Amino acid sequence: MTQLSYQIYNWRKSLLGLILSVMLILAAIVLVAAPAFATSLYEMPTLTAGSNTWAIDKAEVLSRLTEGELSTSLEDLAKKTGYEVRMVTIRHLDYDVTIESFTNQLFDKWFPTPEAQTNQILLALDAVTNNTAIRIGDKVKSVMSDEIAQSIASETVGVPLRQGDKYNQALEDATVRLVAVLSGQPDPGPPQVTENVRAERTFKTAAETDKGSSTVWVIGLLIAATVIPMATYYWYQSMGS
Template structure:
């Protein structure tokens, strides 16, 4: 009888284990970005580009330095095995101890992609500057509309900026009577926006680059130019097709194009160089700033991928270590260095990022005081 009971228990355990979602993640396995890299964003659902993630980390770092307030942005594919995204956000908030108790405010901005759910949790005391009503407005007006269009990056950026604005004191008049907006003010506001939009459109139309008919140029942006004009004759230039462009790119440039770190386009002036066999081609490189790829000292192009792996976590008592590697995909350039991760300061040990969930569930940090959620 005992053996039969044990067998039944074993079968039940196996059924539960097999049925558990493959992407289930316990709270304490969510990477703590500030402990690992002194950052503020954990993008486990891969919703952000490296450039956007770097921008968010910079904005959130500036907020913490200027005001002491802390915002963590976390994306996951699923919140299982938690009972709900709301519970997951609450548990993660306590696990990390978000917000320094009695000092500053803390916010957890969680996105669960597969569950199509947003949860924003705030620390106790935060509702005085970031009331639940304001959090609901941010979710409904800034985040959800973008997510419904599949623009996750735009929604996350808009939501984060709204939260930063509120915690920076720029929303101090929010709780004043919003019903006092006058119709004429709204009307003229729309007129002003329309005029500004028209001016931007005209300026953009007049800002077509002037390119030398034979040369190279480089810009730090992702948007490619739709029209280019010749710097000599001021006539519109013709864009080369992809196959024709490759023959004009060097080996490092071709490698960067393949990696996606740089995008290249070729422009030809038919008036200055009417013969297609002539060498008159302007190569334009679009190279946005990236954390993932850096310039190779040999190839002189963004062909080096930089990666890091933590080998020892930092604690309040001891610094940590990580291995930073740089590998070029065009030449044999490769280095690997061991760098030190600074020990967590006492200020952080008493608040947010106390080590990624020490025993006590972040009880020394701020308490979860409010927030809101929404679905798309």
């Protein structure tokens, strides 16, 4: 092997080693960082009974106008009835956490005693799965049954989401129904669902796009991390022969 060939051999060897290292690091970052985008209970702001915080949009799916209107309506409700409703949207949960368990844990974190919980309502929404959950205090049950509470979470919120991720409408409708029931007015009930034939959607939602892109990157990096070492090995063998 000439001096030039030896230098080219070393240069290619170093380059392939660098490429392999970079690919492995990128694969590790993607695999480790993916769950890091999940909303943790400890990322939620500190809140207690009587706090002037009503809507927390961690998922960033609400307009500023809607968030302001929700806060105004829920604050007025609290002043008139003493019932405090909090609405929370989150982007993603850890793999071992459900929206129900997250809601219960957050409810207990914010209102740790039976006295603090008694007049509280917490409605939470996971914007990736569009799953919802609600938790209500004991005093609330005197004016709003568990059945109505669950209907608000699954139907009043759920129907606009199933019709096209209408987050603003979903929480606005939930607020209207909550205000009516907690104020002692007749329950307006869940939204009426009309069976319309929907044209097949030709575009992806933001959540689907995010999931698809992440999956493609992970698969591509894993394949590269497998193929490159094999290619490097066979290249070394061919150079040595």
